[in-house]
Amino acid sequence: MSVLTLENVAKKIGSRLIVENLEMTVEPGEVYGFLGPNGAGKTTTIRMIVGLAKPTRGSIKVMGHDVQHDRRAALASIGTIVENPETYKYLTGRENLVHYARLAGLDAGRRNQRIDEVVDFVGLTGRIDEKVKRYSLGMRQRLGVGQALLAKPKLLVLDEPTNGLDPSGMREFRELMRRLADDGMSVFVSSHLLGEIQMMCDRVAILKGGRIIAEERVADLIENASGGVRIAVQDTEAAMSALAAQSISAHSDSAAGSAIRVMVKRDEVPNVIRQLVAADVDIYGVEQGRDSLEDMFLQLTDDGAASAVAAGEESRNG
Ligand SMILES: Nc1ncnc2c1ncn2[C@@H]1O[C@H](COP(=O)(O)OP(=O)(O)OP(=O)(O)O)[C@@H](O)[C@H]1O
Ligand SMILES: [Mg+2]
Numbered sequence: 001m002s003v004l005t006l007e008n009v010a011k012k013i014g015s016r017l018i019v020e021n022l023e024m025t026v027e028p029g030e031v032y033g034f035l036g037p038n039g040a041g042k043t044t045t046i047r048m049i050v051g052l053a054k055p056t057r058g059s060i061k062v063m064g065h066d067v068q069h070d071r072r073a074a075l076a077s078i079g080t081i082v083e084n085p086e087t088y089k090y091l092t093g094r095e096n097l098v099h100y101a102r103l104a105g106l107d108a109g110r111r112n113q114r115i116d117e118v119v120d121f122v123g124l125t126g127r128i129d130e131k132v133k134r135y136s137l138g139m140r141q142r143l144g145v146g147q148a149l150l151a152k153p154k155l156l157v158l159d160e161p162t163n164g165l166d167p168s169g170m171r172e173f174r175e176l177m178r179r180l181a182d183d184g185m186s187v188f189v190s191s192h193l194l195g196e197i198q199m200m201c202d203r204v205a206i207l208k209g210g211r212i213i214a215e216e217r218v219a220d221l222i223e224n225a226s227g228g229v230r231i232a233v234q235d236t237e238a239a240m241s242a243l244a245a246q247s248i249s250a251h252s253d254s255a256a257g258s259a260i261r262v263m264v265k266r267d268e269v270p271n272v273i274r275q276l277v278a279a280d281v282d283i284y285g286v287e288q289g290r291d292s293l294e295d296m297f298l299q300l301t302d303d304g305a306a307s308a309v310a311a312g313e314e315s316r317n318g
Pocket of ligand 2: 044
């Protein structure tokens with residue numbers, strides 16, 4: 001059974017349609033990325049998944065339970081850090097966890113053992129009896145995850161959890177998510193950073209302007225993205241218009257001689273070449289494109305200039 005299912009979900013606020021036609025499924029043991037530029041609708045979607053906002057249309061199910069109609073059962077399987085992790089800074093990490101374990105209804109007999117387990121899991125064992133105000137942002141974030149794990153949820157839902165973390169904090173966080181997934185939990189995590197999602201997730205949905213424009217395994221995304229080709233031709237204008245006539249988009253790439261760049265999947269390359277030959281375009285060479293995952297994300301989201309800069313920085317750091 002899928003851990004999370006969204007079917008035709010839409011959210012309207014006032015007269016504005018914020019997200020629409022959302023279709024996603026998250027399977028057991030997978031880290032699922034929800035990638036999109038600022039304002040795409042990630043937080044709006046996550047608020048609906050964790051029961052903080054009501055979908056205008058469609059259904060959201062967690063472990064088969066509808067978040068609207070079977071709320072208690074659905075939410076019992078979700079662990080989340082909503083907005084900023086709510087921690088009491090003047091209490092120790094452990095005191096915070098005790099507080100949340102009580103709220104989560106863990107019985108007193110099991111509470112301490114479960115707290116020790118999550119503390120160990122998120123790597124805070126040596127520091128858990130210090131006051132939270134002395135924690136770094138990364139430690140606070142991990143404490144938040146620990147809190148979300150107390151009731152052994154099937155699905156962890158996190159909205160841009162790596163925002164503000166430095167590269168080593170990001171790496172620790174990624175490793176933590178991977179270990180959770182290896183343990184059989186599913187993670188639904190949003191980000192506007194392509195590099196983050198690429199390193200952390202098994203699958204990704206790309207959201208743009210409130211719609212999912214792609215949902216793929218990250219490995220396929222990378223393979224397909226690197227399937228873009230650079231084709232050396234004499235007459236780039238003729239080549240591009242021949243392809244445009246077939247609705248294949250291409251752009252001029254004259255970094256080293258005259259050529260076009262065509263962002264297609266590998267299995268579409270032969271057709272591109274056939275179209276060029278049919279249009280009498282002389283081909284001087286065909287090369288596999290590189291650096292193209294970022295190109296592809298940009299092309300998909302189009303207006304994602306800021307995200308691309310951030311993704312580039314992160315991949316250099318990581
Ligand atoms: N309560 C609201 N009333 C009106 N518009 C809203 C409301 N909440 C969100 N929006 C709008 O919906 C769109 C999506 O917002 P949302 O916060 O879901 O995006 P996001 O993908 O989380 O962006 P970011 O990366 O900046 O966090 C934005 O244009 C936002 O202005
Ligand atoms: Mg947001």
